[in-house]
Amino acid sequence: SSVMAKSKFEYVRNFELDDTCLRNCYIVVRLDGRNFHKFSEQHNFMKPNDNRALGLMSRSARSVMEELEDITIAYGQSDEFSFVFKRSTTWFKRRASKLMTHVASQFSSSFVYYWKEYFGEHPLLYPPSFDGRVVLYPSNHNLRDYLSWRQADCHINNLYNTAFWTLVQKGGLTTTQAEERLSGTQAADKNEILFSEFNINYNNESPLHKKGTTLIWEKVNETTTKQIKRPDEVETEITVTRTRKKVTSHSCDIIGEQFWEEHPDILES
Ligand code: ATP
Ligand code: ATP
Numbered sequence: 375s376s377v378m379a380k381s382k383f384e385y386v387r388n389f390e391l392d393d394t395c396l397r398n399c400y401i402v403v404r405l406d407g408r409n410f411h412k413f414s415e416q417h418n419f420m421k422p423n424d425n426r427a428l429g430l431m432s433r434s435a436r437s438v439m440e441e442l443e444d445i446t447i448a449y450g451q452s453d454e455f456s457f458v459f460k461r462s463t464t465w466f467k468r469r470a471s472k473l474m475t476h477v478a479s480q481f482s483s484s485f486v487y488y489w490k491e492y493f494g495e496h497p498l499l500y501p502p503s504f505d506g507r508v509v510l511y512p513s514n515h516n517l518r519d520y521l522s523w524r525q526a527d528c529h530i531n532n533l534y535n536t537a538f539w540t541l542v543q544k545g546g547l548t549t550t551q552a553e554e555r556l557s558g559t560q561a562a563d564k565n566e567i568l569f570s571e572f573n574i575n576y577n578n579e580s581p582l583h584k585k586g587t588t589l590i591w592e593k594v595n596e597t598t599t600k601q602i603k604r605p606d607e608v609e610t611e612i613t614v615t616r617t618r619k620k621v622t623s624h625s626c627d628i629i630g631e632q633f634w635e636e637h638p639d640i641l642e643s
């Protein structure tokens with residue numbers, strides 16, 4: 375306030391560090407749930423994938439995109455979500471701590487706010503939290519490799535978790551036995567266990583679980599009907615179509631070229 379601005383205490387502001395993000399770089403904020411291994415057990419998440427929890431994560435990420443400026447794409451899997459600010463953003467003067475804390479707190483409060491929409495009467499037992507970090511990527515190539523890295527991680531973890539929980543839930547193994555059974559196995563071995571012992575073709579598993587969730591802004595047509603009545607005329611109904619920008623959700627491959635060819639405005643030159 376103006377009172378503080380003139381006080382003899384004002385000099386302490388100079389102790390604040392400059393954390394302005396290098397210009398021209400994409401700013402990525404990645405959040406990850408704190409201790410969600412335990413959180414998922416205490417809230418009886420379905421294993422390996424609880425769709426209520428994945429839905430709530432995406433809903434919270436959408437709220438981040440709608441409330442904060444200049445996020446062009448977000449990618450999430452498990453208890454994590456990454457948000458990409460456009461490289462030219464000047465939001466909060468590109469101050470890393472401001473961007474990261476706004477993303478983390480908007481996400482956390484939304485996670486609690488929308489809990490009931492996804493978990494119904496199943497209670498939230500304590501306030502969850504998410505850590506955040508900021509990473510800068512100077513080129514489109516680096517940014518795509520970052521997103522590819524997270525999606526590859528989703529695939530590796532999901533294949534492992536699918537094999538692990540199938541061995542436990544359908545194969546009757548203890549968690550320790552399932553862990554031993556899978557130790558040292560390659561992707562091909564896990565696919566083979568699923569197929570030959572449980573008749574599960576991993577390729578047919580849900581895209582949401584294999585690919586995670588990508589959120590982007592897209593133009594969508596919205597048609598609404600309006601009642602119109604002019605003096606001395608009967609009431610008539612007209613349809614109005616507007617294009618609006620909306621956050622849309624995709625569970626598709628973002629490693630290959632196709633997604634980026636279909637959505638050319640996400641990457642800037
Ligand atoms: P910014 O997003 O830049 O922080 P701001 O609107 O939050 O913008 P602040 O300088 O943080 O601005 O000031 C917070 C304002 O919130 C106060 O000026 C006051 O109007 C209001 N406010 C906060 N706490 C209270 C309270 N307990 N009772 C009444 N008003 C409050
Ligand atoms: P840290 O605090 O270090 O992040 P963590 O326990 O959150 O520890 P992570 O590596 O982030 O560990 O892993 C998150 C864990 O949360 C997963 O291994 C899984 O057990 C659980 N989990 C997260 N989302 C889901 C989900 N949708 N369905 C089932 N389990 C989930």
Ligand code: MG
Nearest residue numbers: 406407408409
């Ligand atoms: Mg971790």
Ligand code: MG
Nearest residue numbers: 406407408410
């Ligand atoms: Mg975690």
Ligand code: MG
Nearest residue numbers: 406452453454
């Ligand atoms: Mg995690």
Ligand code: MG
Nearest residue numbers: 375472476479
């Ligand atoms: Mg304030």
